[in-house]
Amino acid sequence: MPLLEIQNLKTYFHTRAGTTKAVDDVSFSLEKGEILGIVGESGSGKSVTCYSLLGLLPSPPAKVEGGQAQFGGKDLLQLPEALLREIRGKRISMIFQDPMSCLNPYLRILGQVAEPLLAHNPEITGEEAEKQALEMLKKVGIRDAEERANSYPHEFSGGMRQRVMIAMALITNPDILLADEPTTALDVTVQARILKLLKELRNELDVSVIFITHDLGVVAEVADRIVVMYRGKVVEQGIAKEIFDNPKHPYVKGLLSCRPTFSTTSRILPTVEDFMEGRIVTEETKPLAGIATTEGYRPLLEVRDLKVHFTSKSQQTVRAVDGVSLKIPAGKTLGLVGESGCGKTTTGRAILQLVQPASGSILYNDTNLASLTRAELLPYRKKLQIIFQDPYASLNPRMTIGQALEEPILFHQIANNGEEARARAVSLLEEVGLDPEHLDRYPHEFSGGQRQRICVARALAVEPEFIVCDECVSAMDVSIQAQVLNLLRELQDKRNLTYLFISHDLSVVKFISDQVAVMKAGRIIEFNSAEEIYQNPKEAYTQELLAAVPGEG
Amino acid sequence: MEAEKQSTQGGSSLSRDAWIRMGKNKLAMASLWSFAIMIVLCFGLAWFCKDPNEINLTNKFAKVSAEHWMGTDALGRDLFSRILYGGQISILVGLVATMFSVCIGITYGSISGFAGGRTDATMMRVVDIMLSIPFLVLVIVLQAALAEWSSNTSHWLVEAWKWDKTLAGRVTNIIPLFFALGIFGWLTLARIVRSQVLSIKEREFIEAARALGYPESRILFRHIIPNTLGPTVVYATLTVPSFIMYEATLSYLGLGVEAPNSSWGILIKEGANFMETRPELLILPGIFFSVTLFALNFIGDGLRDALDVKASKD
Numbered sequence: 001m002p003l004l005e006i007q008n009l010k011t012y013f014h015t016r017a018g019t020t021k022a023v024d025d026v027s028f029s030l031e032k033g034e035i036l037g038i039v040g041e042s043g044s045g046k047s048v049t050c051y052s053l054l055g056l057l058p059s060p061p062a063k064v065e066g067g068q069a070q071f072g073g074k075d076l077l078q079l080p081e082a083l084l085r086e087i088r089g090k091r092i093s094m095i096f097q098d099p100m101s102c103l104n105p106y107l108r109i110l111g112q113v114a115e116p117l118l119a120h121n122p123e124i125t126g127e128e129a130e131k132q133a134l135e136m137l138k139k140v141g142i143r144d145a146e147e148r149a150n151s152y153p154h155e156f157s158g159g160m161r162q163r164v165m166i167a168m169a170l171i172t173n174p175d176i177l178l179a180d181e182p183t184t185a186l187d188v189t190v191q192a193r194i195l196k197l198l199k200e201l202r203n204e205l206d207v208s209v210i211f212i213t214h215d216l217g218v219v220a221e222v223a224d225r226i227v228v229m230y231r232g233k234v235v236e237q238g239i240a241k242e243i244f245d246n247p248k249h250p251y252v253k254g255l256l257s258c259r260p261t262f263s264t265t266s267r268i269l270p271t272v273e274d275f276m277e278g279r280i281v282t283e284e285t286k287p288l289a290g291i292a293t294t295e296g297y298r299p300l301l302e303v304r305d306l307k308v309h310f311t312s313k314s315q316q317t318v319r320a321v322d323g324v325s326l327k328i329p330a331g332k333t334l335g336l337v338g339e340s341g342c343g344k345t346t347t348g349r350a351i352l353q354l355v356q357p358a359s360g361s362i363l364y365n366d367t368n369l370a371s372l373t374r375a376e377l378l379p380y381r382k383k384l385q386i387i388f389q390d391p392y393a394s395l396n397p398r399m400t401i402g403q404a405l406e407e408p409i410l411f412h413q414i415a416n417n418g419e420e421a422r423a424r425a426v427s428l429l430e431e432v433g434l435d436p437e438h439l440d441r442y443p444h445e446f447s448g449g450q451r452q453r454i455c456v457a458r459a460l461a462v463e464p465e466f467i468v469c470d471e472c473v474s475a476m477d478v479s480i481q482a483q484v485l486n487l488l489r490e491l492q493d494k495r496n497l498t499y500l501f502i503s504h505d506l507s508v509v510k511f512i513s514d515q516v517a518v519m520k521a522g523r524i525i526e527f528n529s530a531e532e533i534y535q536n537p538k539e540a541y542t543q544e545l546l547a548a549v550p551g552e553g
Numbered sequence: 554m555e556a557e558k559q560s561t562q563g564g565s566s567l568s569r570d571a572w573i574r575m576g577k578n579k580l581a582m583a584s585l586w587s588f589a590i591m592i593v594l595c596f597g598l599a600w601f602c603k604d605p606n607e608i609n610l611t612n613k614f615a616k617v618s619a620e621h622w623m624g625t626d627a628l629g630r631d632l633f634s635r636i637l638y639g640g641q642i643s644i645l646v647g648l649v650a651t652m653f654s655v656c657i658g659i660t661y662g663s664i665s666g667f668a669g670g671r672t673d674a675t676m677m678r679v680v681d682i683m684l685s686i687p688f689l690v691l692v693i694v695l696q697a698a699l700a701e702w703s704s705n706t707s708h709w710l711v712e713a714w715k716w717d718k719t720l721a722g723r724v725t726n727i728i729p730l731f732f733a734l735g736i737f738g739w740l741t742l743a744r745i746v747r748s749q750v751l752s753i754k755e756r757e758f759i760e761a762a763r764a765l766g767y768p769e770s771r772i773l774f775r776h777i778i779p780n781t782l783g784p785t786v787v788y789a790t791l792t793v794p795s796f797i798m799y800e801a802t803l804s805y806l807g808l809g810v811e812a813p814n815s816s817w818g819i820l821i822k823e824g825a826n827f828m829e830t831r832p833e834l835l836i837l838p839g840i841f842f843s844v845t846l847f848a849l850n851f852i853g854d855g856l857r858d859a860l861d862v863k864a865s866k867d
Binding site: 349352354377378381382384385386388389390393394395396397398400407408411412442444455458459462 | 566567756757758760761762763764765766767771775776779780
């Protein structure tokens with residue numbers, strides 16, 4: 001008999017706008033000691049499913065409309081709040097995406113880890129609880145646990161905080177650990193260590209884990225079995241390896257193939273729509289047009305010894321970018337990878353003169369942008385553009401799409417009058433795959449993927465030659481990511497664009513780039529053609545980064 | 554998906570969405586109507602009423618009758634007419650002083666927030682200093698300073714422009730009040746606008762605007778200030794009743810509107826003298842006063858809910 005059995009779970013959200021079937025007839029089970037991965041894109045109902053079990057959803061608007069969740073001979077969905085509270089945190093614990101906001105900044109680590117014990121077991125003494133907490137901190141791999149146990153959460157790094165969260169969740173010796181996107185906010189090398197830790201702890205403590213994530217690579221890495229959810233329904237479930245090798249449902253097929261991996265060689269990614277609508281895409285149809293060797297090309301943009309310094313609040317100089325040199329040939333893509341805080345975003349902004357470099361030169365067709373005045377820079381504003389990570393924040397919420405596109409056209413006098421500008425805006429929208437009828441809409445009426453297309457259109461409005469893509473697909477679901485990546489590719493082919501593609505996602509960078517630069521602590525530590533970097537990494541750090549990518553190798 | 558559903562309606566701006574949400578808020582809509590009726594009464598019906606300053610000592614403390622809808626006061630003046638004329642001044646003081654403070658507050662706050670650094674620090678210290686000056690003291694000083702100017706202007710209006718003497722008196726009487734309230738009112742607003750600007754200027758669409766080479770003035774006026782308007786409107790709506798309240802307080806203390814002009818503050822003050830014998834002289838102006846304040850506060854709350862950014866994302 002399975003440890004947890006969910007049958008026909010239905011959770012609906014009743015709002016003024018109508019009823020949303022967030023979880024619609026979901027059934028699956030969890031065996032003792034297994035790791036079950038629940039995968040799905042945003043809005044698929046994967047988190048709502050698990051929150052429903054523990055009665056953690058705000059009600060109203062959420063309401064569990066039916067189904068059963070058998071755990072230890074009881075139906076969790078029928079339990080009164082008082083009994084559920086005894087299970088929650090004691091027999092079923094949770095860890096969340098953001099370990100900083102889940103830890104109380106005013107309490108010492110040791111006290112926080114011990115707290116669930118004290119809350120669920122009135123007989124235990126404080127001393128005993130702290131002793132067990134210390135034990136658990138050692139188990140989750142906190143080095144020098146005795147000394148560090150008395151520090152506060154802000155003194156820990158993101159990965160260490162997540163370890164503390166795991167210790168806190170496991171200290172009551174629960175049967176089930178619910179992990180909701182526990183590694184999404186972490187750097188890839190840290191993520192790899194946390195995933196390894198979870199597997200070890202599962203073996204050691206014989207705990208079952210439900211691992212909720214949007215990341216197929218992560219699931220491939222940890223899960224024994226997986227449940228794939230799509231729009232509130234389970235579309236496929238089974239042994240992880242079987243699903244990855246031989247997916248049955250078209251959505252799952254699409255999801256698996258639209259994600260670029262190290263072995264992707266096609267120039268255009270298949271999309272989920274292709275599979276859902278039965279269009280058959282074979283990967284061989286669009287092979288890579290030869291490996292780019294960039295020797296001998298004249299660089300469109302050359303960065304020489306760029307340094308950007310910030311002054312921190314404690315008056316110390318932070319060398320965000322500390323001597324970066326790059327060359328990007330026209331019509332090619334340079335991928336800039338690195339973990340958070342390595343200075344890759346600052347480099348991109350310094351190239352566009354959005355932050356003032358401390359020293360170094362930025363040669364665009366042999367003109368040093370860093371030495372130009374504001375007025376002299378204006379013609380170059382047309383040539384160099386940027387697309388940001390968050391399409392929600394990169395559009396002015398009080399301007400229609402038409403206004404957002406026409407403004408740069410008129411400002412730079414690319415069109416002579418409003419009519420001409422509008423015609424250009426229409427053709428831009430068509431070019432990025434949006435309906436020109438949407439010109440009079442406001443940004444909040446579009447989905448994330450559509451908004452990013454609008455941002456691309458706005459960048460294209462001034463007919464640029466060079467675009468900095470700053471993590472521009474990082475916040476997206478893989479199916480949307482594939483569409484935007486394809487769009488960037490198409491535009492590059494059509495307009496001979498040059499990209500600086502900044503990302504922390506090595507698979508995406510591999511897919512889109514001709515050359516790759518690996519950045520660490522403000523410097524570029526390895527710079528080579530994409531093929532060379534991925535097949536023959538020379539630096540130890542590059543090797544570590546590549547090895548940490550989940551689901552590869 | 555959502556966008557496709559609305560394809561026939563065309564664009565729906567944030568402010569239009571807010572109006573639709575506001576329309577569903579019954580309390581706010583009722584308040585909006587009450588305030589509208591109050592405006593119509595005070596600024597429309599008042600012109601057809603009796604002269605509020607006509608004294609008739611033979612008919613003081615008259616009961617409610619067809620001639621005097623709410624009776625008369627201690628000097629035999631028609632109370633209903635005095636309430637409506639008083640309302641004109643009270644509401645006008647509230648609205649005009651708010652307009653003053655919104656204009657100053659937005660300009661000052663947005664410049665301070667946008668400039669940042671040392672300019673911002675200096676400008677905000679000035680606000681801090683002004684906030685530490687006792688309100689009443691400043692008003693008394695201003696009233697004294699402007700007293701001569703106000704009587705000169707009154708004469709000038711009568712002589713050069715052939716204004717009616719009472720009207721000129723009424724207008725020049727409240728101008729120092731506008732100044733006093735306007736000078737104080739913008740301080741908090743400037744802080745609100747500044748904090749809005751600080752957060753908006755970090756958003757990526759501002760950086761996109763910089764990357765497109767727009768000059769700073771265009772970024773400030775086209776991209777930043779329009780995005781601060783939501784909270785500003787809410788705060789401004791809530792400022793109107795507080796200004797009306799200030800006016801009443803000052804008039805009650807003899808520092809604001811002066812007799813024979815009426816305002817709700819004056820009427821409440823006069824009514825308080827006869828509280829035990831003729832309570833309606835206090836209660837009736839009090840009702841008008843409270844209804845207006847409640848209505849404006851509920852409108853402000855309704856606007857805040859309607860403009861709530863989180864709600865607009867659903």
